Amino acid sequence: MKLNYRFEIYPTEEQQHTLERWISICRQQYNSALLDKQRYYKQNKKDLTRYELQNQQKLDKKIYHFLKEVPSQPLQEAFARLEKTYKKFFKKDTGYPKIKSFKEYRSITLTQFGMFKYKKKDGSLGTSRRMCSLTKGGKLLISKLGVIDIK
Numbered sequence: 001m002k003l004n005y006r007f008e009i010y011p012t013e014e015q016q017h018t019l020e021r022w023i024s025i026c027r028q029q030y031n032s033a034l035l036d037k038q039r040y041y042k043q044n045k046k047d048l049t050r051y052e053l054q055n056q057q058k059l060d061k062k063i064y065h066f067l068k069e070v071p072s073q074p075l076q077e078a079f080a081r082l083e084k085t086y087k088k089f090f091k092k093d094t095g096y097p098k099i100k101s102f103k104e105y106r107s108i109t110l111t112q113f114g115m116f117k118y119k120k121k122d123g124s125l126g127t128s129r130r131m132c133s134l135t136k137g138g139k140l141l142i143s144k145l146g147v148i149d150i151k
């Protein structure tokens with residue numbers, strides 16, 4: 001079972017700038033992965049899988065340090081979007097995947113939500129935040145971004 005939460009957020013100006021940068025970097029990852037898949041197929045007549053792209057991303061983070069600014073989940077979600085687009089294309093639901101412009105790629109997905117409990121080495125219970133969670137004040141807490149007002 002999948003459960004989705006959608007929030008209308010009211011970020012500060014700095015948070016807005018950070019989110020726009022994250023979206024831009026994820027769009028670049030999507031477009032780069034699309035071109036990589038096309039090149040790889042022309043050379044090898046095989047498809048690059050989502051997991052091969054994610055492994056390449058680990059290497060890219062060592063070279064392109066700006067990739068470390070974005071949490072890993074939205075970056076990996078860009079590959080999932082591309083995979084979904086290709087599946088739709090092969091089912092003949094949509095046309096061939098295209099490079100996304102700034103206007104066409106306007107969202108990111110944060111896949112881990114809430115708190116989880118775990119057992120510590122000493123046997124006691126601990127809790128840890130995931131990528132995002134709700135604070136007691138009814139605000140959204142996002143890792144690497146901070147607390148954001150929501151409606």
